[in-house]
Amino acid sequence: MFMTYEWVEITDSAEELSEMILQSEQAEIYRNAYNSVYSDKDLAAEIHAFARLKEQYEEVQRFGKYHPDYQRVMKQIRVDKRRLDLNEQIAELRLAENDLQDLMDQVSFIIGRSVSEAVKIPSSNPFFSSGSSCGGSCGTGGGCSCSA
Template identity: 50%
Template structure:
């Protein structure tokens, strides 16, 4: 691959875009929330308690309702998950994580659309899918095939 001025320019734009994401308020908020979540002792205890029980849960799942601890583990896993999810640091982190993912999805759609309107961008978010970016067969008939 030869380095042309167009490729160098594209790399510079990509680096510029990456730097804008790094300097964004959204990424800063994500990093703050991640730090708070990782440094809070009570939050970490909830996470570790859930992760440890999750290993037992996976073993119970192999045998299903025939496992002797099935009911206890199933109710405990729901309780621990709810306790972990309702922790203010975990909840705040999840919101910041969603905001960052939305930003990255928007950037992906813009970059994909700049290359071609036919590029499918897998965002994982149905709100970002439109007729020009990510639908096709099964996407409401916009692919104009005869299937």
């Protein structure tokens, strides 16, 4: 494939849009929240410890209650997750992530609809999801009541 003038324009526009998103208020708030969490050495260590615990959790899940550490890991993951969930810095980071994701969903929706109304747009926000898509249960008559 070779670059045409149209491709150059599209690439330039995509780079311009990317820069606008990076300079947005949502991106700035996200960067500040992220830096707040990961510049706190104790909190960053807690997050990494939780990630290691999640690996243990996945191992325990493979064997279920027959795993010798099942009870300990199951209790510890709930306790640690709750502690992290209640941390104000992490809560702010999650809100900032959601706001940035909403911005990305809006941009995707605008771009997709500019191409065609039939374009399926993946989104974490149901408002921006394509009304014509059935989701993951198509063909089964599941949640969307469609059938193959």
